Amino acid sequence: MIHYVLLIFMAVVALGLARQRNLFAVVILFGIYSFTAALLYVVMDAVDVAFTEAAVGAGISTVLMVATLALTSTEEKPATWRVCPLLVVTLTGAVLIYGTLDMPRYGDPSAPIHQHVAPHYIEKSAAEVGPPNIVTSVLASYRGYDTLGEVIVIFTAAAGVLVLLGRYRPKKRRVPSRKDQAVARKTTTRKAAARKASSP
Amino acid sequence: MMVYKSILRVSSKLLIPPILLFALYVQFHGDFGPGGGFQAGVIFASAFILYALIFGIDTARRVVTGWAVRLLLAGGALLYSGVGVAGLVLGGNYLNYSVLADDALVGQHLGIFLVEFGVGSVVAAAMITIFFTFAGYRNSPGESLPEESGPEED
Structure with a gap:
């Protein structure tokens, strides 16, 4: 149950990331995304991985990205809609989802x-x-x-x-x-x- | 990158020692619980990054000088690979810790301790280096244009 809540939250954050134009907000959203991923790892009993994700993904990466923002601008250029990249991204995503269908169930001992x-x-x-x-x-x-x-x-x-x-x-x-x-x-x-x- | 807020200054001064202590705990308790060199190195570096954010890069650089960070960076990598070479010299395979001591388990323990210490120091030094270089980039004199450094004569 908690898996689904966390995964839906991650999806919502990812959508927010894609729509956000302010790079500072993007960096903070990335931190939230990483932290939710860390929570997910804790729920899946991978505490070492969760620890690394929280320290590196949510902590240091965010700080390094903020430091990088000091060297660049904080606003992204307005996006233009192009068909080809959208097609490539959709296709890759579909292939990845198709790939997960073949994976063994989570926690399956015969995996x-x-x-x-x-x-x-x-x-x-x-x-x-x-x-x-x-x-x-x-x-x-x-x-x-x-x-x-x-x-x-x-x-x-x-x-x-x-x-x-x-x-x-x-x-x-x-x-x-x-x-x-x-x-x-x-x-x-x-x-x-x-x-x-x-x-x- | 410098903040003149007394609340931030005082609370960061209170926070930094526990952060360093927690990093050491994570480093040396990694055999028994979650943690290890990677996480410890990141936490250790975050204490210095917090200090640099509040008190300014230049003050932080006086605390952790460039040569100290570079020594930690190269020393950690050398320590890790050196443990491997020590295994070779003592008659085992590369990175086989069992030959480091008379008892195989003691050797493994010693090897893991040294290797994790190497990982921790490389990660901490790398994070400190990257943050200080990125955040202090504008401060470097190489960036300033000649027009700014020379006096305007007219």
Whole structure:
């Protein structure tokens, strides 16, 4: 029951997102959407995923998007209706919904995902790895290589931001350099020349 | 990005220590309950981001200097991969923690602890870096135009 309430709420928020033109409102709506998703994960007993969704999706992403808004404008350009993108989106959505029809029921013990390595993790992880939280055992030990990849992705993202947007230089060095002053003098003389030329 | 509201200032000062403490709890209690390096890193970074939002980017940068964040960023990644290399040196596979100690379970525990710590520091440093760079972009002198920095002479 609560699943349906949360899913309908997510759908309503998604519709609001699509209609909203103010980017600040869009960012906040995204946060609400993420938080509802986190609630849904809690209801489905995936507390670790819910925790990550709440911290990363609802928390940090929202703050980072707000920080990004400081660099851009807060209003979206008015939308134009085009047939082709609408067709592509509708088709993709229909295909995705068609794909979900073939999925096993939620919580079905005979689903393929519960037949492969999951029984081994549940039965043996306490003896092989130790931690009572099986999710930690899987993430850090059984699938340590994957987690290393994720960490490297995050590291690369931060390194890329540092390289592209530049390292921080303190305000003290804001004193104009000789070159800047020379450029400024040149532009002011050019401005003065232009002013002289424009006024007869 | 700076707010001169005394209520926000006081309440954020009250909030930041518990946030940091909660991040450490999530980091080191991840073996027993929900949580782990990723979540802890994000929560840890959010404390500094809150500080930067209320007290300004420049003040926050004096608290967490650029080299400290970069050290945390690279150090975390190196710690994680270093644990893997240590497993190789001690005669196991890459990222096999069982060989880190005499007892396999103790080795696993040590390995998971170090690896989660690496994850936490990379995530925290990455979030702090990205926020500070985005939010402080306008402050950088590279952005200012030459016309602004030079004095108008006429």
